[in-house]
Amino acid sequence: MRVETKLFFYLFLFFGPVTVIYGYWSDWKEPIGVTALILTSGLFILVAFYLWQTGKRLPVRPEDNMSGEIAEAEGNYGYFVASSWTPLWLAGAGAVMFLGLAVGWWLFIIGAFLGVVAVVLWVFESFSGDYSI
Amino acid sequence: MVAVGTIVWLSSELMFFAGLFAVYFQLRSVRTDLWAQQTEKLNVTFAAINATVLVISSVWCQLGVWKAEKGQKARTGSLLDIKNWGMREWYVVTYLFGSFFIAGQVFEYAEMVHDGVTLSSDAYGSVFYMATGFHGLHVTGGLIAFLLIIARTFTTRRYTHANATGAVVTSYYWHFVDVVWIALFATIYILK
Numbered sequence: 001m002r003v004e005t006k007l008f009f010y011l012f013l014f015f016g017p018v019t020v021i022y023g024y025w026s027d028w029k030e031p032i033g034v035t036a037l038i039l040t041s042g043l044f045i046l047v048a049f050y051l052w053q054t055g056k057r058l059p060v061r062p063e064d065n066m067s068g069e070i071a072e073a074e075g076n077y078g079y080f081v082a083s084s085w086t087p088l089w090l091a092g093a094g095a096v097m098f099l100g101l102a103v104g105w106w107l108f109i110i111g112a113f114l115g116v117v118a119v120v121l122w123v124f125e126s127f128s129g130d131y132s133i
Numbered sequence: 134m135v136a137v138g139t140i141v142w143l144s145s146e147l148m149f150f151a152g153l154f155a156v157y158f159q160l161r162s163v164r165t166d167l168w169a170q171q172t173e174k175l176n177v178t179f180a181a182i183n184a185t186v187l188v189i190s191s192v193w194c195q196l197g198v199w200k201a202e203k204g205q206k207a208r209t210g211s212l213l214d215i216k217n218w219g220m221r222e223w224y225v226v227t228y229l230f231g232s233f234f235i236a237g238q239v240f241e242y243a244e245m246v247h248d249g250v251t252l253s254s255d256a257y258g259s260v261f262y263m264a265t266g267f268h269g270l271h272v273t274g275g276l277i278a279f280l281l282i283i284a285r286t287f288t289t290r291r292y293t294h295a296n297a298t299g300a301v302v303t304s305y306y307w308h309f310v311d312v313v314w315i316a317l318f319a320t321i322y323i324l325k
Contacts, residue, residue, distance in 0.1 A: 031158030039151035043144045050140045078134040079295050123281045126295070128288040133295045 001055030002064060008048035015041040079126070079133050086125055090118035139302040143309045146271075150313050153264045157320060160256045171257040172325040174248045176241065183237035184318045187272070190230030191311040194304045197223030201300040206292035220300055221286050227307070228279045231272055238269050261321065268317055271310045278303045 019037035026033065062068035093115035100108025126133050161168050200206075201220040210217035242262070245251075250258045282303050285296060 029162070031162050032155040035155045035158050036151055039147055039154065043147050046144050046147065047140065050137075054137075080134075119277075119281070123285065124288055127285045132289045133293055 001051045001058070001061070005048050005051040005055060008044045008051065012041055012044040012048055015044060081126055084122070084125060086118060086122035090115065090122055093118045135298050135302055136305070139305050143305060146309065150267075150316075153260075153267060154316070154320065157260050157264055160260050164256055167255060167257050168325065171250060171255070171261075174245065174250055175322055175325075176244060177322050179237070179241060180318065180322050183234055183241070184314060186230050186237070187234045187311055187314055190227045190234070191308055193223050193230060194227040194307050197221075197227060198301055198304045201292075201297040204292050204297065206286045206296070220297075221283055224279050224283050224300070228276055228283070231276050231279070231307075235269060235272055235276070238265065264317055264321065268310070268314055271313070275303070275307050275310055278306065 015037060019034065019041055022037055023034050028034065062070075062072035065072075093111050096111030097108050097115060098111075100106075100111050196218075197220045200218065200223060205219040207219040207221045208214065208217055209219070212222075245258075245261070250261065252258055252262045282300050285299060286292065289296060
């Protein structure tokens with residue numbers, strides 16, 4: 001994952017110094033930009049650090065190997081639900097809840113109940129019954 | 134896949150809180166008089182105890198993660214045999230500590246409102262409740278996630294890798310929310 005790590009790390013290398021330059025030029029008296037830039041640097045270093053650590057843990061992937069073959073990339077990539085309607089129900093429940101904020105609390109409560117049902121259905125969809133993973 | 138997605142989502146969450154921090158610092162820089170007057174109403178000792186509870190809950194969470202990675206979903210010995218606890222027991226303890234934090238925050242809000250600091254009272258009240266409130270909502274979301282993860286250990290026959298991944302990414306989220314609180318606590322209660 002060296003390419004991915006570098007991609008995010010270079011952005012950190014840019015935003016880190018930019019934060020210092022910005023702070024210096026604004027005499028450290030303008031807090032919004034400094035906060036936003038520090039946390040933007042944090043965003044990139046967080047992802048870069050994670051990718052670096054994950055890359056260390058995993059064996060070299062075919063895409064990192066200059067002489068890698070497409071066939072080497074076969075294998076298990078994780079579990080993906082074949083087809084599921086529950087995200088749609090959850091989104092619908094979320095929409096009803098937000099509409100409830102504008103219309104009235106009674107509608108929000110109805111939406112919240114629908115949301116609970118949708119969340120439980122989604123979370124347990126692949127983790128219950130005979131075909132649980 | 135799930136872990137990578139969670140990390141990417143958490144870095145976008147970081148930017149969400151960045152906005153709240155920016156609002157806080159901006160208002161603080163233009164209304165130093167208001168800050169001097171309102172921050173005196175904060176109960177720093179109480180908030181420090183509450184923050185400590187949240188930080189400790191992260192430790193229990195991590196102990197649960199190590200059990201999940203070993204594939205041990207529940208305790209093998211008796212309830213008092215802490216060494217042989219599984220992921221489920223540690224996550225229940227984490228849940229209890231997290232709900233203690235939320236209860237403490239509700240208590241703190243009641244005190245602040247009693248002192249006349251409300252969401253609509255002034256700029257300080259707005260940013261105080263916005264920042265701590267959004268964090269509190271995140272903690273509440275984490276508590277719901279813990280309940281679902283604990284419930285999952287009952288519905289599957291075997292504790293699979295997919296199950297453990299769910300537990301691990303929930304811990305990522307919990308640690309993130311914890312770190313955000315350390316920053317918020319330093320900003321609101323120590324830096325003032």
